[in-house]
Amino acid sequence: MKVLIAEDDITSRTILEAILTRWGYEVMVTTDGESALAAMQQTDAPQLALLDWMMPGMDGPAVCQELRKLKRWNPVYLILLTSKSDRKDIIQGLEAGADDFISKPYNNDELHARLLVGKRIITLQNELQEREKLQGVLEMAGAICHEINQPLQALSGYSELLLMDFDENDPAFATLKKIKSQVDQVGQLTRKIMNITRYQSKPYLSNGKIIDIERASQ
């Protein structure tokens, strides 16, 4: 899992990066609030972030606040690193949008455990999001299939009936055969759509995503 670190102090930053890498995280390092906020808005940005409270310019709570305002397509879990331990400060951090706190100097085991909590929450939120997306896809698939299959049934049936009326040597017979074959192709597509069981998208044009019907219906 990717983790973003925002820490202006070089020693703390280097130690954090080393520990997190050792624990198997893919670490993205930033040195101030502004660059952390920018990094968290990139495509494929980390969903887990360790933000130092005190940073020049934008501090940790401000980054949390800005991130919460964004309409991100996926959820984030934000942990503030702080030497502050006042109840007032904790409340302020949580209200700004942080999910958790780690007090400096931190204990490695505690840091590990808290990161795992974040990972667990993100996994759950991602799963929930996938389920909601799938539900939307299925409802749309149902509506589309129903609306398309009705006229398709009439097209398919009438072309079959017409085929019975024409002699195989009649040029119209071959044309009708083509129509029927195209209708059958649309029918196969709606069958695939009806078999969608998971949310699976693929890139479309430069920024877009579309449902990958082939893979989602396997």
Add this chain to the structure above:
Amino acid sequence: MSEKRILVVEDEQEICEMYAMAFSRAGYSVKTAKSAEEALDIMVKTPYAVLYLDLNLPAMSGIELCRQIRKGWPMSICFAVTGYASLFEITDCRDAGFEDYFTKPVNLSDLMAAAEYAFNKIARWKKR
């Protein structure tokens, strides 16, 4: 030889007419109904042994209609024809007593094969 009669229950006019043409052409006598209620009225007056029911009907659904037909006329054979088939619906169809299940667009040859199968089955039951 007794006439082989089929009742088609489908609310889409175009599809209804197309089924009627196809079954008539295959030598069956066809009656159509636009709703489950109309189908039940017809069944009370003149019961049909083989029925094709659309599942998505206005008011009473095809599944409920099948349940009522199987209750009132246990020897009748019902086929489901639907525009959208979820696995959940297939289970419901079997439970309601449908003989088989077709997803639109269905080829006429499949519908004809189902009719032939149903009438053969009925003939066998009659002979015992």
